[in-house]
Amino acid sequence: MEEVPQGCPGTGSAQAGRGASCQGCPNQRLCASGAGAAPDPAIEEIKEKMKTVKHKILVLSGKGGVGKSTFSAHLAHGLAEDENTQVALLDIDICGPSIPKIMGLEGEQVHQSGSGWSPVFVEDNLGVMSVGFLLSSPDDAVIWRGPKKNGMIKQFLRDVDWGEVDYLIVDTPPGTSDEHLSAVQYLSAAHIDGAVIITTPQEVSLQDVRKEINFCHKVKLPIIGVVENMSVFICPKCKKETQIFPPTTGGAEVMCQDLKIPLLGKVPLDPHIGKSCDKGQSFLMDAPDSPATFAYRSIIQRIQEFCGHHPPKEEHFLSS
Amino acid sequence: MEAAVEPGNLAGVRHIILVLSGKGGVGKSTISTELALALRHAGKKVGILDVDLCGPSIPRMLRAQGRAVHQCDSGWVPVFVDQEQSISLMSVGFLLESPDEAVVWRGPKKNALIKQFVADVAWGQLDYLVVDTPPGTSDEHMAAVEALRPYSPLGALVVTTPQAVSVGDVRRELTFCRKTGLQVVGVVENMSGFVCPHCAECTNVFSRGGGEVLASLAGVPFLGSVPLDPELTRSLEEGQDFIRDFPKSPAFPALFSIAQKVMSEAPARLS
Numbered sequence A: 001m002e003e004v005p006q007g008c009p010g011t012g013s014a015q016a017g018r019g020a021s022c023q024g025c026p027n028q029r030l031c032a033s034g035a036g037a038a039p040d041p042a043i044e045e046i047k048e049k050m051k052t053v054k055h056k057i058l059v060l061s062g063k064g065g066v067g068k069s070t071f072s073a074h075l076a077h078g079l080a081e082d083e084n085t086q087v088a089l090l091d092i093d094i095c096g097p098s099i100p101k102i103m104g105l106e107g108e109q110v111h112q113s114g115s116g117w118s119p120v121f122v123e124d125n126l127g128v129m130s131v132g133f134l135l136s137s138p139d140d141a142v143i144w145r146g147p148k149k150n151g152m153i154k155q156f157l158r159d160v161d162w163g164e165v166d167y168l169i170v171d172t173p174p175g176t177s178d179e180h181l182s183a184v185q186y187l188s189a190a191h192i193d194g195a196v197i198i199t200t201p202q203e204v205s206l207q208d209v210r211k212e213i214n215f216c217h218k219v220k221l222p223i224i225g226v227v228e229n230m231s232v233f234i235c236p237k238c239k240k241e242t243q244i245f246p247p248t249t250g251g252a253e254v255m256c257q258d259l260k261i262p263l264l265g266k267v268p269l270d271p272h273i274g275k276s277c278d279k280g281q282s283f284l285m286d287a288p289d290s291p292a293t294f295a296y297r298s299i300i301q302r303i304q305e306f307c308g309h310h311p312p313k314e315e316h317f318l319s320s
Numbered sequence B: 001m002e003a004a005v006e007p008g009n010l011a012g013v014r015h016i017i018l019v020l021s022g023k024g025g026v027g028k029s030t031i032s033t034e035l036a037l038a039l040r041h042a043g044k045k046v047g048i049l050d051v052d053l054c055g056p057s058i059p060r061m062l063r064a065q066g067r068a069v070h071q072c073d074s075g076w077v078p079v080f081v082d083q084e085q086s087i088s089l090m091s092v093g094f095l096l097e098s099p100d101e102a103v104v105w106r107g108p109k110k111n112a113l114i115k116q117f118v119a120d121v122a123w124g125q126l127d128y129l130v131v132d133t134p135p136g137t138s139d140e141h142m143a144a145v146e147a148l149r150p151y152s153p154l155g156a157l158v159v160t161t162p163q164a165v166s167v168g169d170v171r172r173e174l175t176f177c178r179k180t181g182l183q184v185v186g187v188v189e190n191m192s193g194f195v196c197p198h199c200a201e202c203t204n205v206f207s208r209g210g211g212e213v214l215a216s217l218a219g220v221p222f223l224g225s226v227p228l229d230p231e232l233t234r235s236l237e238e239g240q241d242f243i244r245d246f247p248k249s250p251a252f253p254a255l256f257s258i259a260q261k262v263m264s265e266a267p268a269r270l271s
Helices: A028-032 A041-052 A068-080 A146-159 A178-186 A203-218 A251-259 A271-279 A291-309 B028-041 B107-119 B139-151 B164-179 B210-218 B230-237 B251-265
Strands: A053-060 A087-091 A111-113 A116-118 A120-123 A126-130 A165-171 A194-199 A223-228 A263-266 B013-020 B046-050 B070-072 B075-077 B087-091 B126-132 B154-160 B183-195 B222-228
Touching (some): A041 A053, A041 A146, A053 A068, A053 A178, A053 A291, A068 A087, A068 A165, A068 A194, A068 A291, A116 A146, A223 A291, A263 A291, B013 B139, B028 B126, B028 B183, B154 B251, B164 B210
Parallel strands (some): A053 A194, A194 A223, B013 B126, B046 B087
Antiparallel strands (some): A120 A126
């Protein structure tokens, strides 16, 4: 889709194609004809594609830097430790794609085949896709407005040949904007199991996370639960605990009680997590005895239980 | 199609600094707020424009949540966060009915509000306007730069944490600055180590070295490292003046030095 003009009213709006800022836009006639208001055919195409994907989980947060990508990567690693479980990790953070680095896949490129784009495999049963693989240099900036980002997300969902997958994990950027709306919209016919919402204990984070929870309610996205990250710091020398990010308003626990949402677990701040991510290795393997690893594993198990208790709707299987 | 730019509401602003990062959660809002407080303590009049529409953090950091925005002849009156009226603030946070209300907008609508924030807020006479941005290199950033460009020169302060994962995103932000002609005043490394209050051992919680690597990769000044300090975090949560209340904190010298460097290096408008 071409760049849209400043002041574009939106293709679904009543003013589409008719507003003053529509003059000169290459899509003006299309919008004015009402075609923009029709459902995107890609939604059905994506529904078809997703028939081979059993469970879809979105990892969200209103807030940046709380550990969404870290968590998504380790959820993927944790699930893929069972060789018989096929896992796919999709990074739709278009401006700040961290997943290639965290998964040790920097510099990898995407290949095209007859059946679409091939994900990059970390293990035989763990495939990854990110806009990071489409950039030729680590300095390349993706300076795109919303519509172009949406187009990329559509391609990722429609054109990547994931194959038979047990879990598709979708890592998102912070916020409640184009990427989030597009992910939910394009997957609307394909049934998302739910969202895992990441926060830190601070009110400044919870403040944004409550907005994200409202977003989920607005778009009718089920919430699997909340993970409180960077919960407590254990000094490697004296082993005493400090709360670097104090839960001045009670942390995720109080928020979850107030909003009646499950708290899946609390992950302590372990400096080795950052190091593992920087090296592109699984922290679960690097530090199997860390309290953070125990926390991750317990959370992963609860997510698996949720997916097991809420199987995809019957219709997806009947027609295949 | 745009009308000729009138100096209008930004005519009285001497320096405009954008606080950017490719990465989320590195402390852009924290640094923006602390920079504003430090500049105020140095006797400057400061405005803060919070263009993070999805996650507007600044009102809480300055204990200004729930304040109302009033209109005047020249447009919106920014909210003064102190009695002396030395720090003014505009944020979408003030326009929401409830703090939990989510701003679920696509790009074009975000662009429109940012343009209004730039053109229609009656800032008056300011020494510094600090513009806090959300993470990324997308609609909000392009809208802010385009709307502010007529009031050049602009300076950018780029924030990272020490981790390579952060540097990996922030170097893309530096490309954004280059492509849009934004002069980078310098790089700030935040969350740079934590000194255990029990045994004084310093741990590199978020790895180390990233800020200096980034500054040297991009050929821009490294302005300093700010360590992790739970007092700073708590102070922001409770809307207190960290600069006034915690001059003995390990974070204080770093923040103060960064403010000094901004004052000496930020490009000034020739009036």
